[in-house]
Amino acid sequence: MKEYKSDKESMCYLLMYLDRLGGLCHCISQGQKIVINKKSIKAAEIDSALQFVTSTDRDRDGVVCSDCLYKYLRTLGEVSEGFLTDAEREEMVASYVRDVSVRMAAELSGYSSNGFSDKKYEEHVRLYIKKLNQTRSQWAALTLKLREKNGDKTLTELVDHYRALYRLESVFLFQVLSLDDNPDESDSLGTLRFMVGISEKVIQLSDMIREKTHDLLEREAISEDIQKSLRKHSEKRKETEYKFSNLAKVLGEISAHSDS
Template sequence: MKVGSSLMASMDDDDKGLVKGCPCYKEFGKDQVCVNNDDVQPVSTIIVDPTFFPADSVEDLEEFKSDNESMCYLLIYLDDTSDTAYCVSQGKRIKINNRPVRASDIREALQFVTATEKAGSGVICSTCLYKYLVTMGDVFEDLLNETERAKVISEYIQKIAAKMAVDMTNATEEQMADKESYNQHLKEYIKQLINIRSEWSSLIFLYQKKDTNQDLLDLMEQYRTLSRLEGIFLFQVLTLRDATDELVALGLLRFMIEVAEKVVKVIDDIRDGHLKIQPLKKIPTDIKEMLKEENSRRMTIEQRFTNVLKVLSQVDVGA
């Protein structure tokens, strides 16, 4: 795997302020360059494990600075105290468009980019990190006009939507690569959710007539709501794939964030609902089987929607 086409960016507790990856690293064909401080310098890269650099402060970086000006470790140091980012190999602050990159900007970018651009090995592209900083970072907000900003963010959102659909519906990357296959797969999955919702509706209607425990009825209603919200969310993903207007895409994103928040809330209610029905001595077999099946599915999608909400909330969609 080429270093430039995919760049490692990880942030573990053990790494402290060190991040494997740099937004200023670029590849042009076979040439490797550094564009830090608005310059273009040819570099030779080596990937170094952060554990080789036990840096606890900016002052410690001087010890690890390379004597070779063209050497790049693909490693940056984030100093949270001063909210600054430094190139470890050259001991210089990271600057883009003559503006210092903040440590907080890098951390926010990593949360977004690693969730959407990460390969199986945990590697992400430097271009994605750079693009996030100049389009979504507060420091660089005036570099693009609103139309340009909306277009770039829209492209990000569409990538997120595709990856969310793959994760949430157990589709393959190959299925999602082809638009027709992508649309068909999502439509079939949405139909499954509609069927699940109908099953819950039938059970609720049946047992409302039998003076069933209210906590049990409430839990069934919460599961019905969950299937409805899932379907709405995936329908928006499907719509987003075909959105050609950037502002429409941003509007869809706002709605998707609202739906994702509701999903997380109803999942919390479902968890509480299961605790409430524990004292019940007997639950009808058809309800018990449905609860068992859907609770297993709920646990699978819970973390997915939590992650989805975290990623979507990173995008500034305006008022």
Template sequence: MFGTSSSKQEKESSIKLVRGCPCYKVFGDEKLCVNDDSVLEIDAIEIDPSIFSFHYDKDSMEEERASDGNVCYASIYINYLDNKVYCISQGWVLRIHRQDVPGKDLEDAMQFLSTKEISSSAEICSECLYKFILTLGDTFAGALTEKEKTDEVKRYVDKFSLMIAVKHSQTDEMMEPIGTEDDIEKGVDHFQFLRNYLVQLLDQQNFWNRLSQELREEDAKEWIQNLVSMRERLARLEFQFYSQALQLRDIIEFNMLIKMLQYILKSSDEIIELNEAIHSEIRSDKFCQLTERDDRLDTLAGYAEKSRTIEHNFGNILQILTKL
């Protein structure tokens, strides 16, 4: 993950450790630090920041400074008390374009990128953090042109939607996994990669539609008919979300991009509300009792794991896109 909090109780901790650094750059065999708009050759030693998790404040973290001025751990930490970000190995405040990097902007980046695997390299994490801070962070809003910002936002939504699809295909009992995040990093054709997920969503719509018809013919109780209908609608909304994300690729004008993002935001909001309603029903006693008599509902009962994943990922989308 991008961040790991202190092993102390959260209320006692005033820092958050972060894997990667937006000022860490790799150019071929060269590894550079560009903090405060300088260019410094460094000896990078990628360290999992969790080894520092016994520290709980900035003063304690100062003990981890490297004795050599060129050593870089490619890891940083947020100090909540001053809303600044610090280099673990050198103790520097992180600065980009002559401005301090706010801890809040970095936390937003971590939340948006939190579907990435814990094994992601510091180089990948660093580039993602840097691009996110410049594109969506409030502090550096004027650092990119509208075209650059349009391209970056499209890239983020495109990639993030693929990450979500991968996670959901792995947690949905009705689906076959469509791949891994490593496949995305290798540069697969995004449309071809996502098509398998969209096809499975269509299959789900058909499955729930058939079951809904059966329940109506059996004159089943209204609440279970509504629950199955909600599950069908959720599959439709997911399909709509990914279709909208794919349409972003053809947009080149920033204002049109914002308009499309509003539609994506609306779809995400509806998905979260519907997901919450479904999750509440499948945890109820009346549903549990009904599944004991009707094995057609076993698939719906197994939705709980995907429900938690949807809540997390689409919650992130809502928080990030509302910043735009």
């Protein structure tokens, strides 16, 4: 790293060196450890910041801005200890949770416009929730039908899992729309834990759906009509699982620093 060090104190290459052995982060142009709030920045913190920022800010085509990394380090990194008051930290957590969740809601509902705070966005998400509830009712009716006919237990459970999956998605979206209701009275940490819980349940349900589908196909215990219905919803389930998996990682990162 010495060969790249600049002779000018004002020179900045906008490059960092992550020392994996020493565990710290260095400024390449100045050949010094990067320090914020009198604390050395760890390489692992930069890794976490990169993962978090690239997951939450998707409008930069892969380019991560230094301001975004700095904001993460000052609010969620180890250097934030003693820098933010509890109220300031909670305000930042609320901001992160809202931004991440609103983007997630837009992706789930297929909302393509850039504005997330207008009436058009809210109406779009509410219409999507209505469609989810209609689909959930269809799965519930099929579950009841299978139980009345003493159908295959695994198949009945699989159908009910799909009903629960659509329910969780609609609950999540409704919670997102409620984030702006009485913001002064909202519990940001409680909302964060609720969102994490929903994400984890979606992932667990998706795993169970995968296992039960495999079992039923191997036993040839699914009728052609139900197979068509499952194929129709399988791709959406995979996309939903993927999105909630990413959400769980991001919110889990926020939660870990909020509880510390």
